[in-house]
Amino acid sequence: MAVDPETLNPVNYSRAESLQIINLLFQSLLSADLGTNTIKPFLAEAMPSVERQDSITLFTYEIRKEAEWTDGSPVTAQDVAFTLKVAKAPLLNNESLKPQLEFIKDIRLDAGNPQRFTFVCSGFAPEMELLTGDFFILPAYLYDPENLLLHLNVADLHNGQQAVAQDEKLKTFAAQFNTPAFGHDPRLLQGSGGYVLENWQNGQYLTLTRKKDWWGNNTSNTQHLTANPQRVSFQVIPDITTALLALQNRQLDVLENIPAHEFEQLRKQESFLKDYNLHTPDAYDFYYAGINTRNPKFSDKRTRQAIAHLLDVNNIIQVSQMSYATPTVGIIPPSVKEFYNSNLQPINHDANKASTLLQEAEWIREADGWFKNIDGKREQLTVEVIYRAGNTNFENAAAILKQNASHLDIPVQVQGEESTLLSSRSKQHNFELYFRSLSGNPFAFNFKPLLHTAYAGMGGLNYTGFGTSESDSILDKISGTVPDREQQAVLLRRLQEIMQEEAAIIPMYYTKERLAVHRRFTNTKVSGLKPGYDVSAFTLKQE
Structure with a gap:
């Protein structure tokens, strides 16, 4: 990475460097499978059912029953409702996510099934199916242990921003959520993904380790849910010349965003090509x-x-x-x-x-x-x-x-x-x-x-x-x-x-895109979609 992530907060990140790592920590209901460049269910059991009713559209989801948070508790519709509140509430640093979910008016929870819920959306647009599932779900137990947002309704946040802004519990939650800790503290950066943040040395590296007995390993017919490498280390190297030298010295397994001239030089180095594959997908x-x-x-x-x-x-x-x-x-x-x-x-x-x-x-x-x-x-x-x-x-x-x-x-x-x-x-x-x-x-x-x-x-x-x-x-x-x-x-x-x-x-x-990946890896899922490859899917080739 050329720079440190600005934040790893799943609600207000803005850089590709952040997305690369957040993808390993947190999950959304739907996401792109970089192996096929298609949208697939991740936290969701399946693509949502869609019902159009005059001026509204209903999107109904069910979360995978295996899905768990880091503490072993299940991911539920309550967590989705909590995430929507965080995305829509005033006073919070949510400017990046709020407009993306503006069309969602409310959420209806299924009283008989804690994993089932329905989004109530304004009108209909073809992109809504993706957008209803394309945001990271937050663990309510970890982000709001005092239940400061529990009394608020998504519909109220959608309609009455000014009145809600006076809510004392919301003010208290906002004061906590807007602190740097929610984007940097490993104790808070724990989602339903297969990894946890082990160490972050600013300006040097970030290290993630695979969860023991991650729930994604226990699902069937879900080859896109992966957490294969036991450990992933992202090196922060601001100078591309230094990064290229580390690559050529076999100190990096992956390097992306290689400048065009240097990429052309790598193409001509036979000794380098024996150890690395070069990729150029449309980005x-x-x-x-x-x-x-x-x-x-x-x-x-x-x-x-x-x-x-x-x-x-x-x-x-x-x-x-x-x-x-x-x-x-x-x-x-x-x-x-x-x-x-x-x-x-x-x-x-x-x-x-x-x-x-x-x-x-x-x-x-x-x-x-x-x-x-x-x-x-x-x-x-x-x-x-x-x-x-x-x-x-x-x-x-x-x-x-x-x-x-x-x-x-x-x-x-x-x-x-x-x-x-x-x-x-x-x-x-x-x-x-x-x-x-x-x-x-x-x-x-x-x-x-x-x-x-x-x-x-x-x-x-x-x-x-x-x-x-x-x-x-x-x-x-x-x-x-x-x-x-x-x-x-x-x-x-x-x-x-x-x-x-x-x-x-x-x-x-x-x-x-211009990236190099060491040949000892397979199932790299190189794609023009960010982050350009799925490091969670990497496996070692059998010798």
Whole structure:
């Protein structure tokens, strides 16, 4: 891993590094089997039964009777209800999960079967079947031993946020849940998965050990439920050169996110290929530039469009990705042809077009740069670019933008930031332009937390401030009551048009994964879906 996980809290994590480990500690009702890239029941006994009733849809699940928490107690519908309360309640750090489950209005528990329950959902959308099962279930006994949330109803949390926010027990629970311990303490990070967190040395490594007599070993016809390795160690190595050296010295069994040039060199090393397999599945990692629309210099979309024309995405791909990336016009992967807007053309490198757009935005080119009166003050067009330090993909993109901008006398200052500082600056809107990546999947396209103006406030995930009334309406429909996939496709294509027009998020490309796995392992389940492979499934080859 290049960096430590920001948190291992299953409710408010945001990084792929966190997801990799949380997947081994906790489970959701449904999840992707990386061996087949299909959705399968994990904690659930089977896919849910679906019943549509006018304005609501009912999804009924039953949890596997074998499913247990770390203390040996059964996973029940009460735990699912508790998790929903945590996801929906005010005052809690749940901004990432809350919008994903916004369509769930209530939960009905089966009085005769503690493992059976029904979600009551608003309207119907094709993605709801996945979304009702695609969140990690928390152990109520461990997270809320005082039963502080027991008296609250999911329906009340769905409908009456302001009134519930005054609840004293909720305030007490929130004060506990929002502490760092719920994302770092091994005593709290115990789910229904096959592993427990043994040790976390910040900046060095995280070690997980397999549970004794894990319940998943006692199920039949569930080859996707695995906990094969007895011990898994994640090494934190910020410098990719050091990581590659460790790989070539056979000190690592798996290395992912290998830079394209280094990956090509590994392909040519016969001695290395005797010990390692190299894989390049199509990934769902979206690389983009984000512009802070709140900054007066960039409030005019024509200014942002001009910067987009200075990026030169094709050159960025050639320099940093070689053949391991696909240009994209928007946030939808080009491989998802049903939803990708193929009628749009990528914004190409065009200095003349950029110059014209800046003039239309009332910038005046003078001998020493571009100037404009903003709020009664003469401002020069300069751009500060930040990205995660050590990421050569972003470093190359920033260098290319700086070079192209210099031809138009636009000064660009480039700064690599430590990961935590970059995240903090993004959340606090303390940036002008950043390079980032997002991890997605081909199953769900609810971008509301990232793009809706309701999440553009301080601390929200809409860092750039993107959003129009039309885009908000589209995002509301996609996350709520889209009637069918055809209508969903229409909405998503229109969203891509609006995003290109607004140019707050400038799309660059989707990558292919590049990873090396030692040949002594089989059943590695390499996939373009995160985390890219299923380490819980690894087995040793028979000699």
